[in-house]
Amino acid sequence: MVERVDGVVIGAGVVGLAVARALALKGREVLVMEAAHAIGTGVSSRNSEVIHAGMYYPTGSLKARWCVAGQAMLYDYCQTHGVAHRRCGKLVVANSPAQVAQLQTLLAQAHHNGVQGVTLLHQDEALALEPQLQCQAALWSCNTGIVDSHALMLALQGDLENASGIVVLNSPLERARYASGALELIASDGTHLQAKVVVNAAGLQAPALARCFAGLDPQHIPTAYYAKGNYFTLACPSPFSHLIYPVPEAGGLGVHLTLDLGGQARFGPDVQWVQTPDDLAVDATRAPAFEAKIRQYWPELPDGSLHLGYAGVRPKISGPGEAWRDFLVQGPKEHGVPGLVNLFGIESPGLTSCLAIGDGVTLML
Numbered sequence: 001m002v003e004r005v006d007g008v009v010i011g012a013g014v015v016g017l018a019v020a021r022a023l024a025l026k027g028r029e030v031l032v033m034e035a036a037h038a039i040g041t042g043v044s045s046r047n048s049e050v051i052h053a054g055m056y057y058p059t060g061s062l063k064a065r066w067c068v069a070g071q072a073m074l075y076d077y078c079q080t081h082g083v084a085h086r087r088c089g090k091l092v093v094a095n096s097p098a099q100v101a102q103l104q105t106l107l108a109q110a111h112h113n114g115v116q117g118v119t120l121l122h123q124d125e126a127l128a129l130e131p132q133l134q135c136q137a138a139l140w141s142c143n144t145g146i147v148d149s150h151a152l153m154l155a156l157q158g159d160l161e162n163a164s165g166i167v168v169l170n171s172p173l174e175r176a177r178y179a180s181g182a183l184e185l186i187a188s189d190g191t192h193l194q195a196k197v198v199v200n201a202a203g204l205q206a207p208a209l210a211r212c213f214a215g216l217d218p219q220h221i222p223t224a225y226y227a228k229g230n231y232f233t234l235a236c237p238s239p240f241s242h243l244i245y246p247v248p249e250a251g252g253l254g255v256h257l258t259l260d261l262g263g264q265a266r267f268g269p270d271v272q273w274v275q276t277p278d279d280l281a282v283d284a285t286r287a288p289a290f291e292a293k294i295r296q297y298w299p300e301l302p303d304g305s306l307h308l309g310y311a312g313v314r315p316k317i318s319g320p321g322e323a324w325r326d327f328l329v330q331g332p333k334e335h336g337v338p339g340l341v342n343l344f345g346i347e348s349p350g351l352t353s354c355l356a357i358g359d360g361v362t363l364m365l
Helices: 014-025 064-083 097-112 123-129 149-162 203-210 284-294 350-362
Strands: 002-010 030-033 090-094 119-122 138-141 145-147 166-168 174-178 182-187 192-200 224-235 243-245 255-259 265-267 272-274 308-317 326-332 340-344
Touching: 002 123, 002 182, 014 030, 014 149, 014 192, 014 350, 064 145, 064 149, 064 350, 090 097, 090 123, 097 119, 097 138, 123 138, 145 243, 145 284, 149 350, 166 243, 192 203, 203 308, 203 340, 224 284, 265 308, 284 308, 326 350, 340 350
Parallel strands: 002 030, 002 192, 030 166, 090 243, 192 340
Antiparallel strands: 090 138, 119 138, 174 182, 182 192, 224 265, 224 272, 224 308, 243 255, 255 265, 326 340
C-alpha cells in the first residue's frame, strides 16, 4: 500500500522541524521521517545553544544572510511561543596586536553583513563588563543570546502538528527514486510513500541519505567530514554573565565560554577531526589544552575545575586544511531531480538560522 503526501522532510532536528513547519503553514500536508526514537537527538542536541549575530560569515553567503534574518525571527518566535531564551550578549576577546587586528576585521564584516549592536571596546570598557577577563580589546555583540534548543524544537513540532503535519519516529529511509511524476520513498520497515516534494534535512547523515536517491548524480553529493567538538563544564560558579569567545580559529570559533539558562558555564567546542559521526565520547586528554586556551582570557581559572561535559559532531563538507564552505542547499535547478531539496553542511549557525532556512526552502518548492 502506498501512502501519498504533499511533502516529506527527512530529519527531525531543529532545521528539519523548521522546514516542515514552514511547508505546513503554506498549506502542504507534511510528514517528517526521523530515524531515531525521538526528535532532536543528533546535532541539535549537542551544541552551544547560542543565538548568533552573524558577524563571522562572508557577506552575501547563505550563512550570513540566514543568520542575520534568522536571529531576528528566532527572538520573536521565542517571545511569542514561550521558549526560554536570554539576550545575554557576548565578548570576542583579543590578547595580542594581531588579534586586535582580527577584531577590527570582524567588526567590518559585521557591518557589511548588516549585523546590529556590535562595537569595539577598549580594555577598560571590556573589563567594566567582565572584571575577571584578560584582554587588550574586545568586540561586544549585545544581540547574541542563548536558547533552550529542545524547547524550541518542541514548539516547532507543535506548530507543525497544529497545521496537520506529523512526525514519524524510528523511520530510517532505505531507498528512494523519482518515478511517475513523484518521489517514491521506501522506509526500512517497508512503508512506501509518494511525495511531491522531499527535503533532505538529515544533518550528519545528509550526504549518505542523498546516495539513497536513485537517479541523483553523485557529483552533486559532497563528501562528509566530521569535526568533533568536545565540551567541558565548569565545576565552580561562573564569574561571567556574558558569553566569552576568543578570535576564531580554523574549523571553528575557538574554545569559548557559554552559559546555559541556569547560569552553568561550559567551555568548547574545540575542533577534533574524527572518522565517524558516532564518535561522541569526550576526549579527557584534551583538558590541559582547554585550560591553556581558557587562561588566555581567564587567568584565574581554578586548577582542576573542568569536568567532562559532552561532545557533538559538526556536519562539515570541507575537511582539514580545506577552504571554508557555505551551507549547500541544492534544489531541482542544481541537480535535476524534481521536488527534491538537499541540505548539506548545515552546521553553525544552523540553530540560529533555522526559521530563515525553513522560509528559504519553502520558496524553492
